[in-house]
Amino acid sequence: MDKLMGQLKRQIIERLNLKDLKPEDIGDDQPLFVEGLGLDSIDALELIVLLQQDYHIKLDKAEDGPKVFHSVRTMADYITKHSPAKKAS
Amino acid sequence: MNPPVFVAGLGVVSAIGLDAAACLHSFETEEAGMADIKILHTRLRGKLPVAEVKLSNEALAELTGLSSGMPRTALLSALAAREALADAGIFNFKDLRAGFISANTVGGMDKTEDFFESFMMNAAAGKLRDVVYHECGSITEIVADHLGINHFISTVSTACSSSANAVFTGARMIRHGLLDLALVGGADALTRFTLNGFNTLMILDKSFCKPFDEHRQGLNLGEGAGYLVLVSEEIMNRLNKSAYCRIAGYSNANDAYHQTASSPGGTGSFLAMKNALENSGLVPGDIDYINLHGTGTNNNDIAEGTAIKLLFDPVYPKMSSTKSFTGHTLGASGGMEAVFSALAIRHGIIYPNLRFETPMKELPFTPVTKFLNHQRVKHVISNSFGFGGNCTSLVFSAS
C-alpha cells in the first residue's frame, strides 16, 4: 500500500504538472481537491484517465471522482479493491 | 445615442434543415436532428449521437459554388451567409459600407486532422492544401471573398459565445456609423478534434440530450451556421421589405470562475442577461421568450437556471433550448439561435425543449415542451455561455 501510494504521488505530480512539488510534500491523507493540494475538476478528469491508462480501472461517472480522489490513500484503496490483476488472482 | 439596428435578413443551416424554412418545419413537427454519426470519420461512430448537417462536403460545395476541398466550416458558412443576403434582398455592395463578422472555433481543423496523420509519420508528408485554411480567420476570408465583401472583415472566437459576440459587434459598428450593413453570425463543422475534446470532459450524453431536465446527462455536439443581415435605419428604409426585428440590446460579461465550468451562482450568465436587459431599456417582465444556452450539461443548466431565477423571479417568461433539436454547434450556436430568435418574433412562435420530463429540483420554472404558435413574442433574450467564462446575451425586439 505504501509503495502504491508513493507511486501515485509521483504519477500525480507528473500528470498534473505540479513541478514545484516532491512526493514527500503530498500527505497520504491530505485532501487533494479544493483545499489541500487545490486540484480542480479538470485535474479530476486527468486522474480518471490515469486510473484507466495505468491501472486499467474505468471510472464511468465523473461524479464518483470526489470520493475516489479525496486523498492519495482513498485512491490507493480504490485501486487495490478494483484492480483487474487482483481480481484475476 | 442609440440608433436602431434592424434584422433585414437571415440564413441558417443545421441538422434539422438546410435553410430557415426547413428548420422551422422541423421545429413545428418536433423532429430533432440527432442521430448516429454518419459523415464524420471517427472511431467514436456508433458510440455517441451528434447532430450533423445531412450533406456531404461535395453536396455542400455544389450548393455554394465553392470547391469541395474547402474546409467544411467554410462550406456551411457560405450556405447560410448567402441565404441571409438573398433573404435581405442584398445582391451587391455598391455604395454600401458592408462588413462580414463571422465566428468559428474550429477553423479548417477537419482538414488539418487529415494532414497531421501523414505529417506525424514524416515531416515532409501531408498535403499543404489541407492546412492552408487552418486559421479561423481564413474561413471568414474564404466566404467574404466568395460573397464580394471587403470593406470590413473580422472573426471572433470565444468558444460557445463566439457568434453571439459577432452579432453584436456588427450592431455596434452600425450604431457607431462605421458600417451600413453587417452580415453577422458564425459556423462550425464537426471535427474529430472537438468531438474527442468534449469527450475527455465527460460532458457528452450517450443518448439524445435533455436540457434543463433533472436527469440530464450532458450535451450532443452539432454543426451548422447561422447569420443575420443587420442594417441601419437608412438602409432598412431603402429595402422593399419589413424587418424581422431590431437588435434591442446586448452584453458581454466574464464569469472569471474557472476555465470550463460556470460558477454555481451563474455570475457571468446573470451579469450578461441583466446588462443586456438594461442596455435594451427593458425590464425582466418585458421578455416573452428566453432562448436558453441550455446545453444539457449538469453545470451549464444549473448555472444558467440559477441566474434566470435571480433575475426573473417571481415571473418567468417561456423558455426553451433549441439545442435539443440542433445539438450544441459551438461557434455557430449564437448565430443560429439569433436566427431562431428573430423567427420567433416574426412568426409569433415558441420552440419546444424536447425530451424534457423532470423539473430540476433547484428551479421553480420549467421550459416549454410543445411547439407553440400564435404567441405574443415581442422581446426575446438569447443566451450564449462558453468556455473561458465568456458569457453573452442578446436582446431582440419587434420593430
Place this chain on the structure above:
Amino acid sequence: MQVYIRSTGNISPQHSLEKDLFFAHREMQDGNRWHAVEPEYSRYVDSKMIRRMSRIVRMGVAASKACLDEAEVRMPSGIVTGTAYGCLEDTGIFLRRMIDNQEELLTPTAFIQSTHNTVGAQIALLLKCHGYNNTIVHRGFSFENALMDAMLLLREGMDNVLAGAIDEITEDSHAILSRFGLYIPANDNPEITAKKHKGSVAGEGASFFLLSSQEIHGARAILRGTSTIYKPESLAGVESRIHAFLKESSVLSDGIGLVLSGANGDGDHDEIDDYLSATAFRNKTIIPFKQLCGEYPTASGFALWLAVLLISEQKTPDWLPNVSFPLRNILIHNHYDNSHHALYLISAC
C-alpha cells in the same frame, strides 16, 4: 475622442519587457526562428497557476500584468485579445495524442487550453475581471480588429480597456509554415532587410496596451488613428490610402518624424516598401521593425509597443538609426502576406 495609451507590456525576441535592457542591448538571434526572450514567470503569476499554462498563455498573462502594473491599474474594465494562430502548442499536443492513441484515453487539459480565447480568459480569471472579454482571430488583422473593438468600448464610455495580441511558434507550426516557403533557410544569417531574400524569419510575441479616453498624467502616447486595407489593388492604391489616412488624422506628412515599416526582407513581399520609400516615405527615417521581432501575423503589436516607447522616451537605442528629436508623430505601416495592410499614427502626449 482621443485615445491615450496609458501603458504597455511586451514580450518579444528583444528585451522588450525591461526598457533599460532593451535600450542597452539588441538581441541578435540566429536562424529563421526567433524565440521570445521570456521572463521569470513566477514574477507575474502565482506558481500554482503556472502549471497549467502553456507558453503562449504565460507570455500573454505576463505581458498584460506588466502593462497593468506600469499604469498601477489593478482591474481593467474590458479585455480584448487578438491572435491569428491561437494556442498552437496545446492544439498540437491534443492532435498528436488523438492520432497516436486512435481517439482513446485522451486527457482534457490540452484540449481546454487549445481554445483561442484561453489567453484572454486566463487574464480575466487571474484578475477576477467580470467585464467585457473578447478574442479576435483574424489572420493579419487580429490585432487591428481587437484594437478597434477596444476603441469602440472607449467610445461607449468604458475606461481602462486592455487590448493585446499574442502569437507563438512551435516546432510543428514552424515546420509546416516553412514548407510554404515563408522563411529563409535555417542556417542563413538573417540581416533580414540588408538584402532581399526569398522568405523571412519567424517571430513571436505578446503585446498589451492599456487604453483610455481620459487625458491622464503619465499617459505614454496618443493613438491618433488606425486604418486597415484588405487586398489593395495596387501599390499606388496603398500610397493614396496613406495620404487619406494622414489627412483624416489632421497630420501633415511633414509632421511624421519616423516611419516603422513592415518590410520583412522577403523580396516577394517588400515591393510595397521599396515603392513607398520612393514616394510617400521619401526623405523619411524608416526603421523596418521586423528586423527586431521577426514576421508573424500580430507583429504590428510589437511595432505599436516600439512606437510608444520611442515617442514617450524621446530617444532611440544607440543600435537603431538616428531619429530627429523632438519626435512628435510616428507612422506605422505594416503589411502581412501582401494582403493585410495596417496603418497607425502615434503622437506624443
